[in-house]
Amino acid sequence: MFDIIGTESQHNSGVYGKREIALVRGAGALVFDRDGREYIDCVGGQGSANVGHVHPAIVRAVSAQAGTLIACTEMFYNDRRAELVSRLAALTGMRRMFLSNSGAEAVETALKFARVATGRSGIVAALRSFHGRTFGALTATGNKKYHAGFEPLVPGFSHVPYNNLEKLAGAVTEQTAAVILEPVQGEGGVYPGTAEYLRGAQELCRQRGALLILDEIQTGYGRTGKLFAYQHHDLQPDILCLAKSMAGGLPMGATLLGERVGEIPIGSHGSTFGGNPVACAAALATLDVMEEQRLPERAAVLGGRLQAQLQAIESPLVREVRGLGLIAGVELKQKVAPCLAALAERGILALPAGMTVIRLLPPLVITEEQLERVVAALGEVLH
Ligand SMILES: *Cc1c(COP(=O)(O)O)cnc(C)c1O
Secondary structure, X not given: OOXXXXXXHHHOXXXXXXXXXXXXXXXXXXXXXXXXXXXXXXXXXXXXXXXXXXXHHHHHHHHHHHOOOOOXXXXXOOHHHHHHHHHHHHHXXXXXXXXXXXXXXXXXXXXXXXXXXXXXXXXXXXXXXXXXXXXXXXXXXXXXXXXXXXXXXXXXXXXXXXXXXXXXXXXXXXXXXXXXXXOEEXXXXXXXXXXXXXXXXXXXXXXXXXXXXXXXXXXOOOOOOOOOHHHHOOOOOOEEEXXXXXXXXXXXXXXXXXXXXXXXXXXXXXXOOOOXXXXXXXXXXXXXXXXXXXXXXXXXXXXXXXXXXXXXXXXXXXEEEEEEOOEEEEEEOOOOHHHHHHHHHOOEEOEEOOOOEEEEOOOOOOOHHHHHHHHXXXXXXXX
């Protein structure tokens, strides 16, 4: 039989620390290897599979659009794209947006637009944050581990502790174009931002003429119990970055612009694949699924239950349980790699967030029974 793992390993760039599992099929919250072994997928495509794997509505929309028009750059208008942007505008109150193909691009776009629209160069980001791997997004990322070997980075960036308004106030000046924050820090270890902090950051930006960029690439599309996490705190970000689950698992990113963002000069940015009709069709179907299956509400209910069940696990290994909706972090007093391997043996795939946090990002369609199996397996592994 064709050696999937051996062949991929031979041709890898080497950047990914891969697990010895080859996935060939998915359905809802489940993924399967070639031998038909089933896993409950709490990696969830690193947060890109909120509607579940191979959702029939996504399959239908993608198939139909693929048979109609695949390539159509933004030099021209397109029916699917027009529908999508008007739908996103209605959901967020943000009129203008730039479509791209990934989270890093959505952040890169936000940083460029903040500079060009304000005429300022400073970007203030949080320590422990994650914003992507391209140079601007990487520089915004507040973790030296990701910077190593890639210096010099982009000038004009500074980092302050998360959930600390005083330190943020000390960093935002007349030179600050934007403050960029995640409403819940994901990769950094699952740290929810407090309402006081996020509202204070917004207020500070308004006072000092800076823009507030919210990176909802991981927290968006129902994950935290609202369609977007900023809705928990009645925030009005100036720039909103979306990607991951935006197009039902297909590559897509978006950078939405509020009223406080000035004019973006024509020709100052662009993307060949951005706004392509197949991704737009998938993104429209994703919004339909979110609404019809009430996935944000589902994430709120199941997430509340999950957090309580995780809190109830009695183990000397657990330091703290954190989360919001269906993003959960279990911080251990030791490295998580052996626990993740033990979970995989029990048919549960989960993510790390740093060295000591187990992170769960299940599809929001996960069943109650599947979620109970996840908690039971975690309980066993942590004993
Ligand atoms: C995943 C992620 C990104 C980067 O997205 P890519 O599509 O991998 O480039 C940026 N910000 C946050 C908060 C993320 O979780």
